[in-house]
Amino acid sequence: MSSRKILAHNLRLLRAARGLSQEALAGSAMLDRTYISALERQRYSVTVDRLDAIAKALGIETHILLMTDLPAETLAR
Numbered sequence: 001m002s003s004r005k006i007l008a009h010n011l012r013l014l015r016a017a018r019g020l021s022q023e024a025l026a027g028s029a030m031l032d033r034t035y036i037s038a039l040e041r042q043r044y045s046v047t048v049d050r051l052d053a054i055a056k057a058l059g060i061e062t063h064i065l066l067m068t069d070l071p072a073e074t075l076a077r
Helices: 003-017 022-029 033-040 048-058 062-066 072-076
Strands: none
Touching (some): 022 048
């Protein structure tokens, strides 16, 4: 599976697990909602700085966004 696909999948799962809309996550990460949407649809690749901002907004370490198997405790938060 490609990194872009893993990121899209994990971003959608983690955002939903926290009850966040794309708009709410984007606001917390100081990004545009359409950018979050494009990441979830695998339309864009992401810079490390933006990946860090998204992870911070989700309350996780950055590397978790690229894990193939998310730890259960990450989804339970």
